[in-house]
Every structure is written in C-alpha cells, then in structure tokens.
C-alpha cells in the first residue's frame with residue numbers, strides 16, 4: 001500500500017486538555033473546536049482516499065451501517081502505520097517568536113492525539129496501529145511550513 005498524503009484546512013485543535021465538570025465527569029475543555037477539527041481531518045482523508053468513516057448507530061455495533069464492513073477491517077491500512085504531520089498555526093500579529101511555544105497553543109502531542117483519533121475507522125480501523133509518528137507545529141510563514149493557511153499536512157504510511 002502506498003503512503004496517503006492529504007491536507008486538512010481549519011484551525012488545528014489539540015486533544016487532551018481535560019476539564020472536570022460539576023459532577024466529576026471529565027470532558028475536553030475545547031470540545032467544540034476539537035470536534036470541528038476532527039471532522040475537517042476526516043473529510044479531507046475521505047476526499048483524498050475515496051473511503052468513508054465508519055458509521056455506527058449504536059456503540060457496540062460490529063459492522064459499518066453504510067457498507068457492512070466489520071469495524072476491525074474498516075480502514076485503508078490494516079497493519080502498523082506511521083503518521084507524519086505538519087500542523088500549521090496562524091501567528092497572532094503581536095507575536096514575534098518563531099515557533100508556537102506559548103502556552104496558548106496545544107502541545108504537539110495533543111495534536112498527534114487529535115489526528116490519530118480522527119483517522120480511526122477511515123484510514124485504519126484502530127489508532128493502536130499507529131506505532132511511529134512525527135508531528136511538527138509551525139507558524140504559517142515559517143520557511144519550513146508547507147501550508148499557506150491554518151491546517152495540517154498529514155501522511156500515513158505502512159510500516160513493515
């Protein structure tokens with residue numbers, strides 16, 4: 001299987017900043033942005049590959065409601081994969097620093113988490129298949145940044 005590369009545009013949101021609600025239940029503190037970003041990543045992956053994300057109407061469903069494929073086979077890559085991504089972030093006009101190192105930005109591993117999660121059931125059936133990865137966080141305009149606007153350039157490749 002050849003590597004798959006695609007670009008998702010939109011403001012990248014990291015996953016992993018949990019807050020505790022009134023009843024002790026934890027939730028993603030950036031839930032709305034995170035969900036929108038994950039949707040954008042899934043849509044970009046679907047456009048690039050012609051595949052669709054797993055559709056389950058009930059949580060314990062074992063097959064996709066759209067195509068009938070087993071959940072454990074619902075993906076492009078069924079073995080171990082590597083995920084490489086450049087996450088491009090808009091630099092606020094007042095910011096002079098060359099890298100998004102301020103605490104206002106998500107950590108690079110939180111971006112990795114969000115991307116790995118978003119591609120589950122579409123690029124691979126389970127994100128435990130991601131055994132290797134590299135995520136860089138860059139401001140738009142940085143000489144190494146490949147994107148002209150906020151988003152992520154993502155490559156998934158087979159590991160053998």
Ligand SMILES: [Zn+2]
Nearest residue numbers: 064066067068
């Ligand atoms: Zn399906």
